[in-house]
Amino acid sequence: MLKRLDDNPEKTVTVTIEGQPVEVPAGETVAAAVLASGIGYTRTTPVSGSPRAPFCLMGVCYECLMIIDGQPNQRACKEYVAEGMTIERQHGTGVLQT
Amino acid sequence: MKDHYSLVIVGAGPAGLAAAVNAAHHGLDVALLDEQPAPGGQIYRAIESIPAERSSLLGAEYQRGSELVSVLRDSSIEYYPDTQVWSLNRKLEIGLVCSNTAAMITANQILLANGAMERPLPFPGWTLPGVMNAGAGQILFKAHGIVPADGVVLAGSGPLLLLLAWQYLHAGVKIKAILDLTPVHNHLRALPYLPRALLAGHYLMKGMAYKKELKRAGISTLHNISELRASGREQLESISFRQNGRQHVLETELLLTHFGVIPHTQLSRAAGCRHDWDSSQQCWRPQLDEWGNSSIDGILIAGDGGGIGGARTAEHAGRLAALEALHQLAKIDQRQRDRLGRKDRKWMREDLHVRPFLEAFFHIPGKLLRVPDDGTIVCRCEEVTAGEIRMAVANGHSDSNQVKFQTRCGMGPCQGRQCADVVENIIAATGGDSIARGGHYRGRPPVTPLTLGQLASLYPEEKE
Numbered sequence: 001m002l003k004r005l006d007d008n009p010e011k012t013v014t015v016t017i018e019g020q021p022v023e024v025p026a027g028e029t030v031a032a033a034v035l036a037s038g039i040g041y042t043r044t045t046p047v048s049g050s051p052r053a054p055f056c057l058m059g060v061c062y063e064c065l066m067i068i069d070g071q072p073n074q075r076a077c078k079e080y081v082a083e084g085m086t087i088e089r090q091h092g093t094g095v096l097q098t
Numbered sequence: 099m100k101d102h103y104s105l106v107i108v109g110a111g112p113a114g115l116a117a118a119v120n121a122a123h124h125g126l127d128v129a130l131l132d133e134q135p136a137p138g139g140q141i142y143r144a145i146e147s148i149p150a151e152r153s154s155l156l157g158a159e160y161q162r163g164s165e166l167v168s169v170l171r172d173s174s175i176e177y178y179p180d181t182q183v184w185s186l187n188r189k190l191e192i193g194l195v196c197s198n199t200a201a202m203i204t205a206n207q208i209l210l211a212n213g214a215m216e217r218p219l220p221f222p223g224w225t226l227p228g229v230m231n232a233g234a235g236q237i238l239f240k241a242h243g244i245v246p247a248d249g250v251v252l253a254g255s256g257p258l259l260l261l262l263a264w265q266y267l268h269a270g271v272k273i274k275a276i277l278d279l280t281p282v283h284n285h286l287r288a289l290p291y292l293p294r295a296l297l298a299g300h301y302l303m304k305g306m307a308y309k310k311e312l313k314r315a316g317i318s319t320l321h322n323i324s325e326l327r328a329s330g331r332e333q334l335e336s337i338s339f340r341q342n343g344r345q346h347v348l349e350t351e352l353l354l355t356h357f358g359v360i361p362h363t364q365l366s367r368a369a370g371c372r373h374d375w376d377s378s379q380q381c382w383r384p385q386l387d388e389w390g391n392s393s394i395d396g397i398l399i400a401g402d403g404g405g406i407g408g409a410r411t412a413e414h415a416g417r418l419a420a421l422e423a424l425h426q427l428a429k430i431d432q433r434q435r436d437r438l439g440r441k442d443r444k445w446m447r448e449d450l451h452v453r454p455f456l457e458a459f460f461h462i463p464g465k466l467l468r469v470p471d472d473g474t475i476v477c478r479c480e481e482v483t484a485g486e487i488r489m490a491v492a493n494g495h496s497d498s499n500q501v502k503f504q505t506r507c508g509m510g511p512c513q514g515r516q517c518a519d520v521v522e523n524i525i526a527a528t529g530g531d532s533i534a535r536g537g538h539y540r541g542r543p544p545v546t547p548l549t550l551g552q553l554a555s556l557y558p559e560e561k562e
């Protein structure tokens with residue numbers, strides 16, 4: 001659905017998206033990295049369980065809520081990728097992990 | 099960060115940057131808070147880190163941002179990136195979160211320069227993965243060099259759609275179709291404003307040049323489109339629409355829509371500033387005087403957050419608001435303020451000449467704003483449909499806050515950012531008004547999510 005114009009970025013980090021290690025350019029937002037990875041939906045809604053994905057990418061729609069490094073309800077469009085980061089879909093309301 | 103400043107500016111886009119530089123130039127201690135990791139706002143996003151090649155694809159208007167940002171970098175302004183403002187009140191207290199720690203700071207003057215967001219406009223299937231705002235497409239392109247891989251359909255109404263199409267064309271992206279939902283009779287509506295718009299003719303010329311280029315490249319723009327609908331199971335598979343009485347279906351995995359931009363008023367509302375409905379811009383905007391003073395003493399607003407005027411106007415408004423802050427703080431007298439602001443006021447007036455024409459030309463039809471199809475989801479968070487809202491209205495709830503309590507519409511994580519105006523439009527339609535008299539959702543802090551841990555960090559001494 002989406003692709004990177006430059007597929008040979010200078011600096012990359014390795015993150016895990018839904019259990020799969022992926023090399024992504026440093027400086028990307030989590031939402032951008034996830035959209036480019038092609039995993040499709042990024043969360044399901046708490047009401048009907050329907051699939052959703054990032055919509056505005058500027059922090060106003062809250063469609064991009066994901067579990068990042070174990071923390072639920074993170075706006076993926078506001079967070080930036082980091083080496084070793086784990087990124088998971090959020091199913092329904094997020095459950096806090098302690 | 100100190101706990102008090104003479105001037106705190108929220109937002110490092112064109113308005114915030116211009117204001118900060120102007121205020122600091124006159125010796126004011128300024129803190130500039132911004133939620134992004136780098137300055138530029140959405141319009142000049144990634145301006146410092148973008149590769150030259152991509153920057154040139156974005157056009158000359160984008161490159162204007164590097165000038166603004168380099169002045170900031172050369173200044174003594176205390177600039178705080180990655181900082182979220184979650185509350186603001188009339189006592190001029192600001193709640194913020196920076197590196198996972200919350201803080202409350204105060205200021206003598208506060209300038210809100212938090213810009214605009216895309217107008218949410220629900221249509222059937224707009225919640226499907228694969229449907230995004232055109233602005234989101236542009237952010238992916240600007241900040242990350244990410245573009246549609248297998249073609250894209252652009253749909254809606256507004257200058258951004260055209261600009262994005264032109265940028266995609268130059269980046270080699272396949273555009274399957276541009277669907278123009280602007281009604282043809284808008285041309286007539288806009289005609290009376292054309293002479294004045296010609297005074298800022300460069301905007302119109304640019305738009306026409308983009309159009310010509312797209313046409314020459316063989317990209318078809320379909321006009322007079324209605325009944326846009328997105329379909330698919332887990333992901334967008336196709337869209338359908340009506341043109342001149344005929345139904346069409348187009349297969350696509352990606353649809354980017356745009357229906358203009360509206361001021362981002364979450365903070366000005368939380369503070370309690372008064373807002374008016376602007377029927378030309380079809381949005382709420384804070385009440386402001388010509389220097390940017392809101393209805394609350396000490397809170398100024400500049401840039402698109404105070405009403406849509408575009409990036410250049412935002413710059414002028416930012417500089418003027420900074421002069422007003424200096425005047426309020428008795429750093430300059432009224433005569434100095436007027437003299438120093440003369441040029442910006444003139445340039446701003448000239449830049450705004452094109453606006454009434456654009457607003458009329460891209461006026462969104464009331465029918466679209468009212469979400470005709472009962473089954474369409476209006477509240478993306480709580481999945482409340484237009485039909486459920488109409489039902490609540492039929493049951494006697496004629497105020498958006500009542501509809502909210504009744505249906506949960508607006509109670510999800512986005513706090514009504516996506517559905518507030520739509521709900522008001524639906525309520526208004528039942529009473530024949532252009533917008534609900536019943537008012538807007540009440541805004542309450544925190545306007546962005548805050549964890550209990552962050553909140554507790556406000557009181558460190560009680561930790562031990």
Ligand code: FES
Pocket residue numbers: 031054055056057058059060061062063064065075076077078
């Ligand atoms: S995509 Fe809208 S808030 Fe992140």
